[in-house]
Amino acid sequence: MGFAPADTGSRAVGPTGVDGFRRLIGNSAWLLSANAAALGLGFLQMLILARVLGPTPYGLLALVMTYPATVNQVFDSRAWEAATSYLVRYRAEGNAAKAAAVAKLCYLVDATTALLALLVVVVSAPWAARVFLKDPALSPLVMAFAVTILAGVPAGTSLVLLRVAGRFRLVALQNLLNASLRFAAVVTALFVVGSLQAVVGAYVVAMLAGALVSIWMGRVGARAVGLGGLRVILAARLDLLRGDGGGIARFLTITNVNGLLKVAQRQGDILLVGYYLGPAAAGFIRLARSFSDLLNVPVAPVYEASYPTFASLWRHRQVSELRRLARRVTQSSAAFGLAGALVLVVAGGTLLRLTAGAQYGPATVPLQLFAAATGLAVSTSVWHPLLVAMDRPGRSLVAMAAGVIVQLAVLVAGVSLLGASAAGVAYLAFYLTWIPIVGLTLLSVHRHVRA
Numbered sequence: 001m002g003f004a005p006a007d008t009g010s011r012a013v014g015p016t017g018v019d020g021f022r023r024l025i026g027n028s029a030w031l032l033s034a035n036a037a038a039l040g041l042g043f044l045q046m047l048i049l050a051r052v053l054g055p056t057p058y059g060l061l062a063l064v065m066t067y068p069a070t071v072n073q074v075f076d077s078r079a080w081e082a083a084t085s086y087l088v089r090y091r092a093e094g095n096a097a098k099a100a101a102v103a104k105l106c107y108l109v110d111a112t113t114a115l116l117a118l119l120v121v122v123v124s125a126p127w128a129a130r131v132f133l134k135d136p137a138l139s140p141l142v143m144a145f146a147v148t149i150l151a152g153v154p155a156g157t158s159l160v161l162l163r164v165a166g167r168f169r170l171v172a173l174q175n176l177l178n179a180s181l182r183f184a185a186v187v188t189a190l191f192v193v194g195s196l197q198a199v200v201g202a203y204v205v206a207m208l209a210g211a212l213v214s215i216w217m218g219r220v221g222a223r224a225v226g227l228g229g230l231r232v233i234l235a236a237r238l239d240l241l242r243g244d245g246g247g248i249a250r251f252l253t254i255t256n257v258n259g260l261l262k263v264a265q266r267q268g269d270i271l272l273v274g275y276y277l278g279p280a281a282a283g284f285i286r287l288a289r290s291f292s293d294l295l296n297v298p299v300a301p302v303y304e305a306s307y308p309t310f311a312s313l314w315r316h317r318q319v320s321e322l323r324r325l326a327r328r329v330t331q332s333s334a335a336f337g338l339a340g341a342l343v344l345v346v347a348g349g350t351l352l353r354l355t356a357g358a359q360y361g362p363a364t365v366p367l368q369l370f371a372a373a374t375g376l377a378v379s380t381s382v383w384h385p386l387l388v389a390m391d392r393p394g395r396s397l398v399a400m401a402a403g404v405i406v407q408l409a410v411l412v413a414g415v416s417l418l419g420a421s422a423a424g425v426a427y428l429a430f431y432l433t434w435i436p437i438v439g440l441t442l443l444s445v446h447r448h449v450r451a
Helices: 018-053 055-075 079-093 096-131 136-146 155-164 168-192 196-224 230-234 238-266 268-277 279-296 300-315 319-355 358-379 383-389 393-418 421-450
Strands: none
Touching (some): 018 055, 018 196, 055 096, 055 238, 055 268, 079 096, 079 238, 096 230, 136 196, 155 168, 196 230, 268 421, 279 319, 279 358, 358 421, 383 393, 393 421
Protein backbone atom coordinates (compact mmCIF):
# COMPACT_ATOMS: atom_id res chain seq x y z
CA MET A 1 0.00 0.00 0.00
CA GLY A 2 1.44 3.38 -0.95
CA PHE A 3 1.14 6.64 0.82
CA ALA A 4 -0.83 9.64 -0.33
CA PRO A 5 1.24 12.64 -1.38
CA ALA A 6 3.27 14.05 1.44
CA ASP A 7 1.88 16.85 3.55
CA THR A 8 2.68 20.41 2.62
CA GLY A 9 5.12 20.77 5.47
CA SER A 10 7.47 18.23 3.93
CA ARG A 11 7.94 19.93 0.58
CA ALA A 12 11.05 21.81 -0.25
CA VAL A 13 10.79 25.52 0.25
CA GLY A 14 12.59 28.55 -0.98
CA PRO A 15 15.61 29.95 0.80
CA THR A 16 13.74 32.98 2.11
CA GLY A 17 11.25 30.94 4.10
CA VAL A 18 8.33 33.00 2.78
CA ASP A 19 6.72 30.04 1.02
CA GLY A 20 6.76 27.92 4.16
CA PHE A 21 5.23 30.74 6.20
CA ARG A 22 2.53 31.34 3.59
CA ARG A 23 1.69 27.62 3.43
CA LEU A 24 1.41 27.44 7.20
CA ILE A 25 -0.82 30.52 7.27
CA GLY A 26 -2.83 29.12 4.38
CA ASN A 27 -3.40 25.86 6.25
CA SER A 28 -4.32 27.91 9.30
CA ALA A 29 -6.80 30.12 7.45
CA TRP A 30 -9.48 27.45 7.31
CA LEU A 31 -8.92 26.64 10.97
CA LEU A 32 -9.02 30.33 11.85
CA SER A 33 -12.37 30.84 10.15
CA ALA A 34 -13.95 27.75 11.72
CA ASN A 35 -12.33 28.25 15.11
CA ALA A 36 -13.45 31.87 15.22
CA ALA A 37 -17.01 30.77 14.54
CA ALA A 38 -16.74 27.86 16.99
CA LEU A 39 -15.20 30.00 19.72
CA GLY A 40 -17.79 32.68 19.04
CA LEU A 41 -20.54 30.13 19.62
CA GLY A 42 -18.80 28.83 22.74
CA PHE A 43 -18.27 32.34 24.08
CA LEU A 44 -21.89 33.29 23.44
CA GLN A 45 -23.00 30.05 25.08
CA MET A 46 -20.87 30.88 28.12
CA LEU A 47 -22.34 34.39 28.39
CA ILE A 48 -25.90 33.10 28.12
CA LEU A 49 -25.27 30.47 30.80
CA ALA A 50 -23.57 32.96 33.13
CA ARG A 51 -26.30 35.58 32.74
CA VAL A 52 -29.28 33.20 33.04
CA LEU A 53 -27.92 30.94 35.79
CA GLY A 54 -26.21 33.56 37.97
CA PRO A 55 -22.80 33.36 39.71
CA THR A 56 -23.37 30.42 42.08
CA PRO A 57 -25.17 28.00 39.68
CA TYR A 58 -22.73 28.97 36.94
CA GLY A 59 -19.86 28.25 39.31
CA LEU A 60 -21.38 24.88 40.13
CA LEU A 61 -21.60 24.07 36.42
CA ALA A 62 -17.95 25.08 36.01
CA LEU A 63 -16.91 22.72 38.82
CA VAL A 64 -19.11 19.87 37.53
CA MET A 65 -17.34 20.16 34.17
CA THR A 66 -13.84 20.84 35.50
CA TYR A 67 -13.46 17.90 37.88
CA PRO A 68 -14.04 15.09 35.29
CA ALA A 69 -11.93 16.98 32.76
CA THR A 70 -9.13 17.27 35.29
CA VAL A 71 -9.20 13.57 36.14
CA ASN A 72 -9.25 12.74 32.44
CA GLN A 73 -6.17 14.87 31.85
CA VAL A 74 -4.39 13.13 34.73
CA PHE A 75 -4.63 9.85 32.81
CA ASP A 76 -4.47 11.30 29.30
CA SER A 77 -1.22 10.44 27.51
CA ARG A 78 -1.66 13.10 24.79
CA ALA A 79 -1.16 10.23 22.35
CA TRP A 80 -1.95 12.56 19.48
CA GLU A 81 1.48 14.17 19.89
CA ALA A 82 3.16 10.78 19.48
CA ALA A 83 0.87 10.05 16.54
CA THR A 84 1.94 13.29 14.85
CA SER A 85 5.65 12.72 15.37
CA TYR A 86 5.73 9.05 14.36
CA LEU A 87 3.25 9.34 11.49
CA VAL A 88 5.44 12.04 9.95
CA ARG A 89 8.52 9.86 10.52
CA TYR A 90 7.02 6.72 8.97
CA ARG A 91 5.61 8.67 6.04
CA ALA A 92 9.05 10.09 5.38
CA GLU A 93 10.38 6.51 5.41
CA GLY A 94 7.53 5.28 3.17
CA ASN A 95 6.49 2.67 5.77
CA ALA A 96 2.67 2.53 5.63
CA ALA A 97 2.43 -0.56 7.84
CA LYS A 98 4.22 1.11 10.74
CA ALA A 99 2.19 4.29 10.26
CA ALA A 100 -1.04 2.29 10.55
CA ALA A 101 0.30 0.49 13.63
CA VAL A 102 1.19 3.70 15.46
CA ALA A 103 -2.24 5.15 14.67
CA LYS A 104 -3.87 2.00 16.09
CA LEU A 105 -1.67 2.17 19.18
CA CYS A 106 -2.68 5.78 19.84
CA TYR A 107 -6.39 4.99 19.47
CA LEU A 108 -5.98 2.11 21.95
CA VAL A 109 -4.03 4.23 24.43
CA ASP A 110 -6.71 6.94 24.32
CA ALA A 111 -9.48 4.37 24.87
CA THR A 112 -7.68 2.75 27.80
CA THR A 113 -6.88 5.99 29.61
CA ALA A 114 -10.43 7.26 29.08
CA LEU A 115 -11.93 4.15 30.68
CA LEU A 116 -9.58 4.49 33.66
CA ALA A 117 -10.48 8.16 34.07
CA LEU A 118 -14.21 7.41 33.87
CA LEU A 119 -13.88 4.76 36.57
CA VAL A 120 -11.99 7.12 38.88
CA VAL A 121 -14.54 9.92 38.43
CA VAL A 122 -17.48 7.62 39.13
CA VAL A 123 -15.84 6.29 42.31
CA SER A 124 -14.68 9.69 43.57
CA ALA A 125 -17.72 11.78 42.55
CA PRO A 126 -19.28 11.85 46.07
CA TRP A 127 -15.99 13.11 47.52
CA ALA A 128 -15.58 15.72 44.75
CA ALA A 129 -19.14 16.99 45.21
CA ARG A 130 -18.57 17.39 48.95
CA VAL A 131 -15.13 19.04 48.71
CA PHE A 132 -15.39 21.26 45.61
CA LEU A 133 -19.11 21.78 44.97
CA LYS A 134 -19.94 21.90 48.70
CA ASP A 135 -23.07 19.80 48.01
CA PRO A 136 -22.90 15.97 48.10
CA ALA A 137 -26.31 15.78 46.37
CA LEU A 138 -24.68 16.96 43.13
CA SER A 139 -22.44 13.89 42.76
CA PRO A 140 -24.78 12.34 40.11
CA LEU A 141 -24.13 15.40 37.92
CA VAL A 142 -20.38 14.83 38.18
CA MET A 143 -20.86 11.18 37.20
CA ALA A 144 -23.13 12.13 34.29
CA PHE A 145 -20.66 14.62 32.88
CA ALA A 146 -17.89 12.02 33.17
CA VAL A 147 -19.48 10.19 30.24
CA THR A 148 -18.06 12.93 28.02
CA ILE A 149 -14.61 11.48 28.71
CA LEU A 150 -15.47 8.57 26.42
CA ALA A 151 -16.69 11.00 23.76
CA GLY A 152 -13.17 12.36 23.39
CA VAL A 153 -11.53 9.00 22.62
CA PRO A 154 -11.64 9.13 18.79
CA ALA A 155 -10.93 12.84 18.47
CA GLY A 156 -7.18 13.13 19.05
CA THR A 157 -5.76 10.61 16.58
CA SER A 158 -8.50 11.29 14.01
CA LEU A 159 -7.53 14.96 13.93
CA VAL A 160 -3.85 14.02 13.60
CA LEU A 161 -4.61 11.93 10.51
CA LEU A 162 -6.34 14.92 8.93
CA ARG A 163 -3.56 17.34 9.85
CA VAL A 164 -0.76 15.13 8.58
CA ALA A 165 -2.69 14.66 5.32
CA GLY A 166 -3.08 18.44 5.03
CA ARG A 167 -6.89 18.25 5.21
CA PHE A 168 -7.25 21.36 7.32
CA ARG A 169 -10.65 22.19 5.85
CA LEU A 170 -12.02 19.01 7.40
CA VAL A 171 -10.32 19.77 10.71
CA ALA A 172 -12.05 23.13 10.61
CA LEU A 173 -15.37 21.50 9.75
CA GLN A 174 -15.11 19.11 12.69
CA ASN A 175 -14.40 21.94 15.11
CA LEU A 176 -17.37 23.93 13.82
CA LEU A 177 -19.76 20.96 13.84
CA ASN A 178 -18.91 20.06 17.43
CA ALA A 179 -19.31 23.65 18.61
CA SER A 180 -22.64 23.97 16.83
CA LEU A 181 -23.96 20.76 18.36
CA ARG A 182 -23.00 21.92 21.86
CA PHE A 183 -24.47 25.37 21.42
CA ALA A 184 -27.80 24.11 20.08
CA ALA A 185 -28.16 21.42 22.75
CA VAL A 186 -27.11 23.54 25.74
CA VAL A 187 -29.11 26.67 24.86
CA THR A 188 -32.21 24.56 24.12
CA ALA A 189 -31.92 22.77 27.46
CA LEU A 190 -31.36 26.06 29.29
CA PHE A 191 -34.44 27.83 27.93
CA VAL A 192 -36.78 24.84 27.62
CA VAL A 193 -36.03 23.15 30.96
CA GLY A 194 -33.87 25.69 32.75
CA SER A 195 -32.22 23.40 35.29
CA LEU A 196 -28.57 22.67 35.92
CA GLN A 197 -29.29 18.97 35.39
CA ALA A 198 -30.75 19.65 31.93
CA VAL A 199 -27.72 21.70 30.90
CA VAL A 200 -25.31 18.94 31.97
CA GLY A 201 -27.41 16.36 30.09
CA ALA A 202 -27.31 18.53 26.98
CA TYR A 203 -23.52 18.71 27.15
CA VAL A 204 -23.31 14.91 27.37
CA VAL A 205 -25.63 14.33 24.40
CA ALA A 206 -23.86 16.91 22.24
CA MET A 207 -20.40 15.56 22.97
CA LEU A 208 -21.43 11.97 22.27
CA ALA A 209 -22.76 13.18 18.92
CA GLY A 210 -19.40 14.89 18.39
CA ALA A 211 -17.69 11.54 18.93
CA LEU A 212 -19.56 10.15 15.92
CA VAL A 213 -18.30 13.12 13.89
CA SER A 214 -14.73 12.33 15.03
CA ILE A 215 -15.05 8.69 13.95
CA TRP A 216 -16.22 9.75 10.52
CA MET A 217 -13.35 12.24 10.27
CA GLY A 218 -10.94 9.48 11.28
CA ARG A 219 -12.14 7.35 8.36
CA VAL A 220 -11.58 10.23 5.96
CA GLY A 221 -8.19 11.07 7.45
CA ALA A 222 -6.96 7.47 7.34
CA ARG A 223 -7.70 7.32 3.62
CA ALA A 224 -6.28 10.77 2.95
CA VAL A 225 -2.98 9.96 4.64
CA GLY A 226 -2.66 6.79 2.57
CA LEU A 227 -3.58 4.13 5.13
CA GLY A 228 -6.73 2.86 3.43
CA GLY A 229 -9.24 3.63 6.19
CA LEU A 230 -9.95 2.84 9.83
CA ARG A 231 -10.36 -0.88 9.15
CA VAL A 232 -6.78 -1.06 7.94
CA ILE A 233 -5.63 0.77 11.07
CA LEU A 234 -7.59 -1.52 13.37
CA ALA A 235 -6.11 -4.58 11.62
CA ALA A 236 -2.54 -3.26 11.84
CA ARG A 237 0.08 -5.37 13.65
CA LEU A 238 1.41 -3.66 16.76
CA ASP A 239 4.47 -5.93 16.81
CA LEU A 240 5.82 -3.91 13.86
CA LEU A 241 6.58 -1.17 16.38
CA ARG A 242 8.74 -3.40 18.55
CA GLY A 243 11.97 -1.75 17.46
CA ASP A 244 10.58 1.72 18.22
CA GLY A 245 8.62 0.64 21.30
CA GLY A 246 11.01 2.18 23.78
CA GLY A 247 11.04 5.53 22.02
CA ILE A 248 7.25 5.59 21.67
CA ALA A 249 6.78 4.61 25.33
CA ARG A 250 9.19 7.33 26.42
CA PHE A 251 7.40 9.86 24.23
CA LEU A 252 3.99 8.86 25.66
CA THR A 253 5.30 9.00 29.21
CA ILE A 254 6.74 12.47 28.79
CA THR A 255 3.63 13.83 27.09
CA ASN A 256 1.44 12.21 29.76
CA VAL A 257 3.31 13.97 32.55
CA ASN A 258 3.32 17.16 30.49
CA GLY A 259 -0.45 16.87 30.04
CA LEU A 260 -0.87 16.29 33.78
CA LEU A 261 1.07 19.46 34.50
CA LYS A 262 -0.92 21.31 31.86
CA VAL A 263 -4.20 20.42 33.53
CA ALA A 264 -2.83 21.64 36.86
CA GLN A 265 -1.90 24.86 35.13
CA ARG A 266 -5.19 25.31 33.25
CA GLN A 267 -7.82 23.83 35.58
CA GLY A 268 -6.27 23.40 39.00
CA ASP A 269 -6.97 27.02 39.87
CA ILE A 270 -10.73 26.62 39.31
CA LEU A 271 -10.86 23.62 41.64
CA LEU A 272 -8.66 25.26 44.28
CA VAL A 273 -10.64 28.50 44.22
CA GLY A 274 -13.84 26.46 44.50
CA TYR A 275 -12.34 24.61 47.46
CA TYR A 276 -11.14 27.72 49.31
CA LEU A 277 -13.75 30.32 48.31
CA GLY A 278 -16.82 28.42 47.06
CA PRO A 279 -18.66 27.90 43.74
CA ALA A 280 -19.38 31.58 43.00
CA ALA A 281 -15.67 32.46 43.10
CA ALA A 282 -14.94 29.49 40.83
CA GLY A 283 -17.52 30.88 38.42
CA PHE A 284 -15.72 34.25 38.39
CA ILE A 285 -12.46 32.50 37.48
CA ARG A 286 -14.13 30.43 34.76
CA LEU A 287 -15.72 33.55 33.26
CA ALA A 288 -12.48 35.55 33.38
CA ARG A 289 -10.61 32.69 31.72
CA SER A 290 -13.24 32.48 28.97
CA PHE A 291 -12.68 36.14 28.11
CA SER A 292 -8.89 35.87 28.10
CA ASP A 293 -9.06 32.72 25.95
CA LEU A 294 -10.42 34.90 23.13
CA LEU A 295 -6.82 35.96 22.55
CA ASN A 296 -6.09 32.46 21.28
CA VAL A 297 -8.44 32.82 18.30
CA PRO A 298 -5.94 34.22 15.77
CA VAL A 299 -3.04 31.94 16.73
CA ALA A 300 -4.61 28.65 17.83
CA PRO A 301 -4.93 27.44 14.20
CA VAL A 302 -1.25 28.23 13.61
CA TYR A 303 -0.37 26.24 16.74
CA GLU A 304 -2.49 23.34 15.44
CA ALA A 305 -0.97 23.40 11.95
CA SER A 306 2.59 23.88 13.19
CA TYR A 307 3.01 20.39 14.69
CA PRO A 308 3.18 18.42 11.43
CA THR A 309 4.92 21.28 9.61
CA PHE A 310 7.73 21.67 12.16
CA ALA A 311 8.12 17.89 12.51
CA SER A 312 8.41 17.42 8.76
CA LEU A 313 10.99 20.21 8.35
CA TRP A 314 13.08 18.78 11.19
CA ARG A 315 12.75 15.23 9.86
CA HIS A 316 13.94 16.37 6.40
CA ARG A 317 16.84 18.32 7.97
CA GLN A 318 15.56 21.67 6.68
CA VAL A 319 16.82 23.36 9.84
CA SER A 320 17.34 26.81 8.39
CA GLU A 321 13.80 26.89 7.05
CA LEU A 322 12.47 25.62 10.37
CA ARG A 323 14.29 28.39 12.22
CA ARG A 324 13.01 31.11 9.86
CA LEU A 325 9.47 29.77 9.98
CA ALA A 326 9.44 29.57 13.78
CA ARG A 327 10.73 33.14 14.02
CA ARG A 328 8.07 34.48 11.64
CA VAL A 329 5.28 32.66 13.46
CA THR A 330 6.50 33.86 16.88
CA GLN A 331 6.65 37.47 15.70
CA SER A 332 3.15 37.32 14.24
CA SER A 333 1.73 35.62 17.33
CA ALA A 334 3.32 38.20 19.62
CA ALA A 335 1.74 41.06 17.65
CA PHE A 336 -1.73 39.56 18.08
CA GLY A 337 -1.26 38.39 21.65
CA LEU A 338 0.14 41.56 23.18
CA ALA A 339 -2.28 43.88 21.37
CA GLY A 340 -5.26 41.76 22.44
CA ALA A 341 -4.02 41.59 26.02
CA LEU A 342 -3.79 45.39 26.17
CA VAL A 343 -7.41 45.72 25.03
CA LEU A 344 -8.67 43.31 27.70
CA VAL A 345 -6.58 44.90 30.45
CA VAL A 346 -7.99 48.34 29.64
CA ALA A 347 -11.60 47.41 28.77
CA GLY A 348 -12.11 44.08 30.56
CA GLY A 349 -14.33 45.45 33.33
CA THR A 350 -16.59 47.26 30.88
CA LEU A 351 -16.94 44.15 28.72
CA LEU A 352 -17.91 42.06 31.75
CA ARG A 353 -20.62 44.51 32.82
CA LEU A 354 -22.07 44.84 29.32
CA THR A 355 -22.18 41.11 28.64
CA ALA A 356 -22.41 38.94 31.76
CA GLY A 357 -23.80 41.68 34.01
CA ALA A 358 -22.72 43.79 36.98
CA GLN A 359 -23.02 40.75 39.26
CA TYR A 360 -19.75 39.48 37.77
CA GLY A 361 -17.77 42.58 38.75
CA PRO A 362 -15.43 40.53 41.02
CA ALA A 363 -14.13 38.81 37.86
CA THR A 364 -12.60 42.07 36.54
CA VAL A 365 -9.17 41.93 38.19
CA PRO A 366 -8.73 38.19 37.49
CA LEU A 367 -9.66 38.90 33.87
CA GLN A 368 -7.00 41.59 33.55
CA LEU A 369 -4.36 39.31 35.03
CA PHE A 370 -5.41 36.36 32.88
CA ALA A 371 -5.29 38.64 29.83
CA ALA A 372 -1.69 39.68 30.54
CA ALA A 373 -0.67 36.05 31.06
CA THR A 374 -2.51 34.84 27.96
CA GLY A 375 -0.85 37.57 25.90
CA LEU A 376 2.52 36.08 26.86
CA ALA A 377 1.21 32.56 26.21
CA VAL A 378 -0.02 33.50 22.74
CA SER A 379 3.28 35.18 21.91
CA THR A 380 5.18 31.95 22.59
CA SER A 381 2.44 29.50 21.57
CA VAL A 382 4.54 27.59 19.01
CA TRP A 383 7.55 27.04 21.26
CA HIS A 384 6.19 23.79 22.71
CA PRO A 385 5.41 22.15 19.33
CA LEU A 386 8.81 23.36 18.14
CA LEU A 387 10.57 21.50 20.96
CA VAL A 388 8.46 18.38 20.38
CA ALA A 389 9.20 18.48 16.64
CA MET A 390 12.92 18.61 17.44
CA ASP A 391 12.61 15.47 19.58
CA ARG A 392 13.03 17.38 22.83
CA PRO A 393 9.71 16.98 24.65
CA GLY A 394 11.59 16.46 27.90
CA ARG A 395 12.87 20.04 27.85
CA SER A 396 9.32 21.33 27.55
CA LEU A 397 8.36 19.07 30.45
CA VAL A 398 11.02 20.61 32.70
CA ALA A 399 9.78 24.11 31.93
CA MET A 400 6.16 23.06 32.51
CA ALA A 401 7.00 21.46 35.87
CA ALA A 402 8.85 24.55 37.08
CA GLY A 403 6.04 26.83 35.99
CA VAL A 404 3.31 24.76 37.63
CA ILE A 405 5.21 24.56 40.93
CA VAL A 406 5.53 28.34 40.99
CA GLN A 407 1.89 28.83 39.92
CA LEU A 408 0.39 26.56 42.59
CA ALA A 409 2.66 27.97 45.29
CA VAL A 410 1.59 31.53 44.46
CA LEU A 411 -2.08 30.52 44.33
CA VAL A 412 -2.14 28.68 47.65
CA ALA A 413 -0.10 31.39 49.39
CA GLY A 414 -2.10 34.27 47.93
CA VAL A 415 -5.71 33.09 47.96
CA SER A 416 -6.31 34.18 51.57
CA LEU A 417 -5.00 37.69 50.84
CA LEU A 418 -6.11 38.30 47.27
CA GLY A 419 -9.19 36.10 46.97
CA ALA A 420 -10.05 35.00 43.44
CA SER A 421 -7.47 37.42 42.00
CA ALA A 422 -4.74 35.10 43.31
CA ALA A 423 -5.57 32.75 40.43
CA GLY A 424 -4.70 35.48 37.92
CA VAL A 425 -1.45 36.36 39.70
CA ALA A 426 -0.50 32.68 39.79
CA TYR A 427 -1.32 32.20 36.10
CA LEU A 428 0.94 35.13 35.21
CA ALA A 429 3.69 33.69 37.42
CA PHE A 430 3.54 30.45 35.45
CA TYR A 431 4.43 32.11 32.16
CA LEU A 432 7.06 34.34 33.72
CA THR A 433 8.73 31.07 34.77
CA TRP A 434 8.03 28.95 31.66
CA ILE A 435 9.09 31.43 28.98
CA PRO A 436 12.74 31.99 30.10
CA ILE A 437 13.35 28.24 30.49
CA VAL A 438 11.95 27.30 27.07
CA GLY A 439 13.55 30.32 25.40
CA LEU A 440 17.00 29.41 26.71
CA THR A 441 16.47 25.79 25.64
CA LEU A 442 15.61 26.82 22.08
CA LEU A 443 18.64 29.10 22.01
CA SER A 444 20.84 26.21 23.19
CA VAL A 445 19.45 23.88 20.50
CA HIS A 446 19.98 26.55 17.86
CA ARG A 447 23.65 26.97 18.87
CA HIS A 448 24.17 23.19 18.94
CA VAL A 449 22.71 22.73 15.44
CA ARG A 450 24.83 25.55 14.03
CA ALA A 451 27.92 24.03 15.61
